[in-house]
Amino acid sequence: MSDPLPFSPTITLLTVGRVWESEYADALKPLGLTTRKYGLLGHIRRTPGISFSELARRSRITVQSAHSVVASFVASSLVDDATAQAGAASTLRITPEGEALLTRAGAVVDTLDREFAAQHPELTEALRAHMRRVMSPTD
Structure with a gap:
């Protein structure tokens, strides 16, 4: 029998x-969400008017x-793109339906x-203690 591998x-x-x-993922599935979709909706809620480029980066x-997923959100009335036209910057905003879905997912x-x-x-x-340490500002 070989020695156990070192802890990684x-x-x-x-x-x-x-x-x-x-x-x-299994818990979000009944809501029609994936991990990615939940995150994208959260970014849109936290940053009304977010651009597709910034949404993709985040x-x-x-x-x-990002365009593909947002198109599905718009079709499902979860997100509104007030300026959805070719060549124009988009202004993405969560709808009341999207907010309700995020509340259920939360x-x-x-x-x-x-x-x-x-x-x-x-x-x-x-994990909580570690995250507090790494997220706290350093002096």
């Missing part, structure tokens, strides 16, 4: 992330992909967070 925080975080992303996707994410925290309180606290 990279592999551990990737594994935990994939497991939880799968559960997250989401780490191509501008063409409740799903809150439930997942509570379940994760209940199952793994030490890991949850360690």
